[in-house]
Amino acid sequence: xPSDLLPPPAQVAPAAPRPAPGRRTRVFALPEARWAAAALxxxxxxxxxxxxxxxxxxxxxxxAAVYVTGGWEPAWAGLTALREKTLDVDxxxxxxxxxxxxxxxxxxxxxxxxIFATSGALEALAxxxxxxxxxxxxxxxxxxxxxxxxxxxxxxxPTRDLVVGDTVLVxxxxxxxxxxxxxxxxxxxxxxxxTGEPLPAAKQxxxxxxxxxxxxxxxLRVKVERDAxxxxxxxxxxxxxxASRTKAPTQxxxxxxxxxxxLGMVVATVAVFLVPLxxxxxxxxxxxxxxxxxxxxSPCAVVLATMPPLLSAIANAGRHGVLVKSAVVMERLGQVDxxxxxxxxxxxxxxxxxxxxRPVPGSGLTExxxxxxxxxxxxxxxxxxxxxxxxxxxxxxxxIADVRDFTxxxxxxxxxxxxxxxxxxxxxxxxxxxxxxTATTDATALATDLEAGGGTAVVVLLDEVPVGVLGIADRxxxxxxxxxxxxxxxxxxxxxxxxxxNPRAAARLAAEVGIPxxxxxxxxxxxxxxxxxxxxxxxxxxxxxxxxxxxDAPALAVAHTGIAMGRAGSDLALETADAVVVRDELAxxxxxxxxxxxxxxxxxxxxxxxxVFISGLVVWDLAGDLxxxxxxxxxxxxxxxxxxxxxxxxxxxxxxxxxxx
Numbered sequence: 156x157p158s159d160l161l162p163p164p165a166q167v168a169p170a171a172p173r174p175a176p177g178r179r180t181r182v183f184a185l186p187e188a189r190w191a192a193a194a195l196x197x198x199x200x201x202x203x204x205x206x207x208x209x210x211x212x213x214x215x216x217x218x219a220a221v222y223v224t225g226g227w228e229p230a231w232a233g234l235t236a237l238r239e240k241t242l243d244v245d246x247x248x249x250x251x252x253x254x255x256x257x258x259x260x261x262x263x264x265x266x267x268x269x270i271f272a273t274s275g276a277l278e279a280l281a282x283x284x285x286x287x288x289x290x291x292x293x294x295x296x297x298x299x300x301x302x303x304x305x306x307x308x309x310x311x312x313p314t315r316d317l318v319v320g321d322t323v324l325v326x327x328x329x330x331x332x333x334x335x336x337x338x339x340x341x342x343x344x345x346x347x348x349x350t351g352e353p354l355p356a357a358k359q360x361x362x363x364x365x366x367x368x369x370x371x372x373x374x375l376r377v378k379v380e381r382d383a384x385x386x387x388x389x390x391x392x393x394x395x396x397x398a399s400r401t402k403a404p405t406q407x408x409x410x411x412x413x414x415x416x417x418l419g420m421v422v423a424t425v426a427v428f429l430v431p432l433x434x435x436x437x438x439x440x441x442x443x444x445x446x447x448x449x450x451x452x453s454p455c456a457v458v459l460a461t462m463p464p465l466l467s468a469i470a471n472a473g474r475h476g477v478l479v480k481s482a483v484v485m486e487r488l489g490q491v492d493x494x495x496x497x498x499x500x501x502x503x504x505x506x507x508x509x510x511x512x513r514p515v516p517g518s519g520l521t522e523x524x525x526x527x528x529x530x531x532x533x534x535x536x537x538x539x540x541x542x543x544x545x546x547x548x549x550x551x552x553x554x555i556a557d558v559r560d561f562t563x564x565x566x567x568x569x570x571x572x573x574x575x576x577x578x579x580x581x582x583x584x585x586x587x588x589x590x591x592x593t594a595t596t597d598a599t600a601l602a603t604d605l606e607a608g609g610g611t612a613v614v615v616l617l618d619e620v621p622v623g624v625l626g627i628a629d630r631x632x633x634x635x636x637x638x639x640x641x642x643x644x645x646x647x648x649x650x651x652x653x654x655x656x657n658p659r660a661a662a663r664l665a666a667e668v669g670i671p672x673x674x675x676x677x678x679x680x681x682x683x684x685x686x687x688x689x690x691x692x693x694x695x696x697x698x699x700x701x702x703x704x705x706x707d708a709p710a711l712a713v714a715h716t717g718i719a720m721g722r723a724g725s726d727l728a729l730e731t732a733d734a735v736v737v738r739d740e741l742a743x744x745x746x747x748x749x750x751x752x753x754x755x756x757x758x759x760x761x762x763x764x765x766x767v768f769i770s771g772l773v774v775w776d777l778a779g780d781l782x783x784x785x786x787x788x789x790x791x792x793x794x795x796x797x798x799x800x801x802x803x804x805x806x807x808x809x810x811x812x813x814x815x816x
Contacts, residue, residue, distance in 0.1 A: 187272075187276040190276070194272045201217035201265070218261045218262065222253075299332070301324040317382075321333075323379060324374065324377075327370060330366075330370065332366060333381065334364070334385075337377055338360065339376045341359045342373030371565060372538065420452055448773065457762065460801070461758050461761070461762070464754045464801035465482035471750060471805055471807075472485075472750060476738035477734060477737065479733070485750075492646045493698045494646060495651040495684075495700045496650050496651065497700075498664060502741070503632060504630050504632055505629060506629065510628045511625065512525055515621055517594070526548050528578050530549075530555050531558055534558065535561045543627050556573050567581050567586070568580050577618050579619070580625075581614065586616060587621065598623070601623075609659055637742065651674045651687070652665050652670050653710065655678065656677060681706045684709065688710050700714040701718045701720070702717070702719060702728060716734070718732055718735070721736050721737040746810060
């Protein structure tokens with residue numbers, strides 16, 4: 156592992172005190188959420204009073220409160236934008252709501268206010284939750300560390316106070332407090348969140364360790380080589396924040412024409428009011444015509460033409476285990492034309508499994524008896540490889556014998572007495588360098604063969620004689636190959652494989668799922684994944700990245716769209732990604748892309764319907780005498796039609812239908 160896992164960022168802020176682990180901003184801690192909730196409650200209180208014929212003052216005051224509570228923030232934002240010579244839909248909708256109220260359509264205006272206030276609250280919540288995740292990334296790193304003095308004394312200090320040159324003690328089961336190098340000790344360290352490697356890495360004198368990684372069963376003395384603000388974790392935070400800042404802001408399709416539509420509607424409304432006055436028309440009649448024009452030309456139907464299909468698609472995806480975080484994301488998923496997949500935890504399950512059981516010829520053991528011996532010896536162990544062996548024995552229904560005299564040697568393996576005989580399970584490199592006898596030679600050949608397949612070999616010794624070898628690897632997801640094939644059909648390109656794992660394991664897995672060697676990129680550090688994605692997008696591709704680890708978060712942030720695997724995904728990956736596969740079903744990735752494309756087609760249909768209604772009502776109002784009730788009916792009718800049409804995306808058939816266009 157190179158010492159510079161990530162290049163230093165241009166400027167990294169000093170480490171700041173961290174919030175309590177797992178703390179997230181509550182919904183009603185946001186003022187936008189409180190105002191939107193108040194507006195919704197007031198509206199739902201006023202509407203029944205109006206429909207049941209209660210006195211106008213009772214529901215009128217409540218509607219007025221809706222305008223104030225839900226409308227002041229978007230109105231202020233719209234006026235602020237207006238000072239910068241920008242006219243947005245927020246201000247336009249507030250004006251339309253006030254215009255509706257001025258001619259007696261108070262409920263229509265209040266509903267418009269509630270819709271916009273709720274939308275703003277959801278956007279604010281999504282933003283602050285992402286900020287929470289970035290701030291909470293350092294939570295895996297311990298808040299304190301055990302610092303050793305020159306005379307051998309120990310003291311507990313905050314990890315942010317560690318400086319280069321300090322020596323820290325990392326006990327079994329603790330997390331490493333700082334980036335550094337091992338001075339003494341032997342252990343295995345789970346650093347999958349940083350490097351993406353599926354199995355713990357053996358660490359001994361001279362090896363590098365990283366802050367936030369989990370130590371195994373051995374104690375390590377580590378010399379600090381980087382300040383907290385310059386650690387690998389801190390650099391990943393900086394990369395995610397930089398990618399989030401520099402990533403082009405996204406908009407819904409309809410928002411791209413917001414400025415022209417808003418300006419055109421304002422100009423047209425003023426013209427509808429002033430032009431008749433210039434020719435001697437009655438002031439009240441001109442105002443009524445202008446207000447009718449504003450209502451029938453307001454973008455309610457256009458907004459609903461876009462949102463119901465996308466929100467319905469989000470709900471449909473959610474029912475099938477995919478959390479899509481916003482309507483913008485749902486729209487962008489349909490634009491994807493290239494895919495980059497992580498390996499560990501994405502194409503694979505992210506959990507070690509026994510993939511091969513090879514008894515040594517002449518040992519007299521069958522596969523089951525060899526596995527039962529190894530499982531008995533590993534049963535007291537907490538090592539991931541040991542758990543994999545025990546799980547394999549239980550899956551086969553094998554009895555696991557009781558053991559005595561269990562010992563575990565970090566970096567070597569375990570030893571135990573099983574039925575009066577000594578069983579040792581561990582690394583071939585440490586256990587097969589003894590006599591050059593036939594059993595040792597055969598076991599070495601078996602281990603080499605299993606490792607050539609991309610797995611990890613574990614040798615089993617019975618009374619110090621090799622009797623078999625187990626192969627352990629991260630198992631491929633059952634639906635991985637089929638998913639790669641469907642993604643290829645959807646995008647017209649074979650997905651890329653981006654992984655921090657070794658090239659041999661990456662090539663073997665790519666061959667199994669149908670990814671050609673030219674699209675395999677192995678041994679990648681976090682910044683390498685970012686560069687790979689940027690190269691793809693520089694070629695004009697809209698890239699979808701699918702990953703699960705902290706090391707995938709920068710690539711998820713910089714990509715056109717990012718999807719995280721939810722079950723084993725790190726907190727940062729889950730929050731950085733635009734969508735989350737909650738049930739860890741990889742096959743849902745192409746299905747949600749197809750769902751997005753279907754929703755986009757429905758959006759186009761709705762825009763055509765809304766455009767026809769708005770154009771017809773506007774022409775009627777300008778060329779004839781459109782009665783206000785009929786104008787409101789036509790406007791609300793078009794809104795209902797496009798809304799109901801959009802709800803078609805809730806049907807299960809929308810999820811099961813696949814698109815290759």
